[in-house]
Amino acid sequence: MSRQAGPRVPRWAAVHALWAGADFERYFRWRRDREGDPFFVRFPGFGAVLFTGTNSGARELFRAPIDILRPPHPNPIEPLVGSASLILAEDGRHRRERTLLAPAFHRDRIRRYGSIIRDATLDELRGHGSTPPWRPGTRVDARAAARSITLRVILTAVFGVDDPARRAEYTAAVGAFLTAFSGPLLLVPALRHGAFGYAPWDRFVAARARLDELISADIARRRGAGETGADILDMLLHSRYEDGTAISDDDLRDQLRTLLVAGHETTATSLVWALFRLHRQPHTLRRLRAELDDAGPGFDPGEQARLPYLDAVCQETLRLHPPVPIVLRRLTGPFALRGVDLAAGDTMGISLPLLHSDPEVWAEPERFRPERFLERRYGPFEFAPYGGGHRRCVGASLADHELRIVLATLLTHVVLAPSPRYARGRIPVAVPHNIATGPHAGITFDVVSECPRTATRM
Known part of the structure; x- marks a missing residue:
């Protein structure tokens, strides 16, 4: 996939939605590993959502202008x-x-x-x-x-x-x-x-x-x-x-x-x-x-x-x-999430399991290690x-x-x-x-x- 062309919306939307519903975390990790971040997921009757799971992506979404978010x-x-x-x-x-x-x-x-x-x-x-x-x-x-x-x-x-x-x-x-x-x-x-x-x-x-x-x-x-x-x-x-x-x-x-x-x-x-x-x-x-x-x-x-x-x-x-593993926002005006241009009516989201396992932030992200929260304080764009x-x-x-x-x-x-x-x-x-x-x-x-x-x- 060409990154210049932007992420693609996958075909066979119903199959992807069923997989996401059956094993949300594995599906989203598979998409990130295969296509990088961000990526689109289409849900039947809802439309496509551009998902991110990185610290920088969360920062952009949470800091987006309030007046264009629904x-x-x-x-x-x-x-x-x-x-x-x-x-x-x-x-x-x-x-x-x-x-x-x-x-x-x-x-x-x-x-x-x-x-x-x-x-x-x-x-x-x-x-x-x-x-x-x-x-x-x-x-x-x-x-x-x-x-x-x-x-x-x-x-x-x-x-x-x-x-x-x-x-x-x-x-x-x-x-x-x-x-x-x-x-x-x-x-x-x-x-x-x-x-x-x-x-x-x-x-x-x-x-x-x-x-x-x-x-x-x-x-x-x-x-x-x-x-x-x-x-x-x-x-x-x-x-x-x-x-x-x-x-x-x-x-x-x-x-x-x-x-x-x-x-x-x-x-x-x-x-x-x-x-x-x-x-x-x-x-x-x-x-x-x-x-x-x-x-x-x-x-x-x-x-x-x-x-x-x-x-x-x-x-x-x-x-x-x-x-609640995903955060969703619908746009009423143009916005760019991680370099991908979105228009009014588009939806963007954060996959929290991906955000909470971002290797740039979390050492050994798959491991249950409470001590990490004693060693440092995590910001609102790293842990949400x-x-x-x-x-x-x-x-x-x-x-x-x-x-x-x-x-x-x-x-x-x-x-x-x-x-x-x-x-x-x-x-x-x-x-x-x-x-x-x-x-x-x-x-x-x-x-x-x-x-x-x-x-x-x-």
């Missing part, structure tokens, strides 16, 4: 989050909605959730979540447990849900909603049509309506009764835009649904990968346990989240397994697990805080061993799961023992 359209996750979602908002509306939502995720506010996060994790260990009690000899599905913990946290943080019956209702509705939005519906928009109530799209629409009923009921109850609380819903109900107006019920519902979807699936996926990587590398696990032991079992969860090696382990997990620029994930602070506290709580209460299937061999393939990508199947662990200093606290 979220991609049609957007594959719009049925999940809704058209009013912050993720899909454009221009001034994006700034307006982000200004309204950002205070709910201020670091000082996030630290208040430390006890909620720890309590949710301990309840899962006791068998009050989706898995049986984590006693010696029990085999647990880490993905099911992680989803249960993170969903409970986001339900408490967003809605203040502490009633077990109400929590169970939400848990069932969210589970059905996310399960109904299958990989084919995500990747092939042409399948989003009903067939007399029997098509996958019909099942998804029904599940979404049920979840929206619950959210709308909470909004109406708060507005009608004048109830107040310390949760994010209360904060948004009492917040005002710059012109003094309040957010509408429909827009609020989309924002809350976005928080439910994005606020638990992504963190749950990261937790599973962290447990998997640690238990495949005993010396790293021993070092982290030693740091946690030195801190003590009664250490404040907010302070625990700031432990340096715990932080490094979580950063390294996000480097190798970013839960939550995206970057003006559209960086508004909930990044909560996700970071939660991942660290849940991981620390698990490791200070139980000793685990990966089940034989996951103790050795290949790293599981990551595939799309709704808004995130994660292991194609739940990764299982066997509970070896309870940690002596914390066994009585469970």
